[in-house]
Amino acid sequence: MTNLVSARIVVLGSKQVGKTAVIVRFLTKRYIGEYKSNTDWLYKHAVTFDGMVSNVEIFDVSRFPNDSVPEEEVRWADACAVIYSICDRDSFNKAHECLDLIHRLRAPSYVPVVLLGNKKDMEQGRQVSLEDGNELASQYGCQFYEVSAADSFVDVSTAFENLIREARSLQLQRSLPRQRKLSIITVSKMFGAMFGKTSPKVVVKSKRPSFSL
Numbered sequence: 087m088t089n090l091v092s093a094r095i096v097v098l099g100s101k102q103v104g105k106t107a108v109i110v111r112f113l114t115k116r117y118i119g120e121y122k123s124n125t126d127w128l129y130k131h132a133v134t135f136d137g138m139v140s141n142v143e144i145f146d147v148s149r150f151p152n153d154s155v156p157e158e159e160v161r162w163a164d165a166c167a168v169i170y171s172i173c174d175r176d177s178f179n180k181a182h183e184c185l186d187l188i189h190r191l192r193a194p195s196y197v198p199v200v201l202l203g204n205k206k207d208m209e210q211g212r213q214v215s216l217e218d219g220n221e222l223a224s225q226y227g228c229q230f231y232e233v234s235a236a237d238s239f240v241d242v243s244t245a246f247e248n249l250i251r252e253a254r255s256l257q258l259q260r261s262l263p264r265q266r267k268l269s270i271i272t273v274s275k276m277f278g279a280m281f282g283k284t285s286p287k288v289v290v291k292s293k294r295p296s297f298s299l
């Protein structure tokens with residue numbers, strides 16, 4: 087088994103949306119109902135999937151959005167998770183602000199982001215529809231899942247594993263030798279030569295880097 091990469095993830099969202107519960111669910115498979123609030127935590131853990139061990143560091147930012155903006159943590163991260171509660175419209179609005187903050191601090195470079203609507207077990211108190219979540223995620227070109235830290239390990243782990251896969255893939259792409267990157271330019275030049283200068287420009291717009299290398 088290869089120990090290939092480490093991934094640093096920052097987790098943002100309103101108070102009481104379940105940030106700590108979601109992280110602990112992913113790292114330990116367990117659901118623990120109550121945690122000490124108002125403290126930022128850095129979790130370090132080795133997780134195994136796809137036949138690989140990834141050393142993950144997850145920063146649970148509790149002080150934001152009520153207190154100072156976690157600019158340093160957002161710049162530090164290889165990937166970001168933004169969490170809201172499906173029963174709390176305000177937390178969804180805060181999630182929007184968090185996505186905006188990430189975009190502002192990290193643009194123009196790309197950082198993998200996942201938007202998580204937590205507490206989906208509380209359907210009777212729902213204030214944010216699945217469509218709203220989907221729409222916000224597509225606006226920022228990020229992954230989106232509704233999860234329940236209380237009810238299920240599977241959804242939470244799928245969301246984090248896909249986020250880590252994306253971060254890994256990006257790290258691999260960035261570490262590719264120059265030669266291979268140049269060959270991509272050569273292919274586009276070849277297209278130009280084949281279709282001539284009068285042919286319409288083909289612009290391939292990709293919101294997210296491809297998983298395949």
Ligand SMILES: Nc1nc2c(ncn2[C@@H]2O[C@H](COP(=O)(O)OP(=O)(O)OP(=O)(O)O)[C@@H](O)[C@H]2O)c(=O)[nH]1
Binds near residue numbers: 107147148
């Ligand atoms: N029903 C339900 N409750 C949840 C779920 N996840 C967390 N909770 C509850 O929501 C409350 C807040 O959970 P935390 O994990 O402390 O939330 P947090 O976002 O880390 O909170 P702060 O540290 O204050 O920022 C706790 O009472 C949890 O038991 C969930 O999936 N379903």
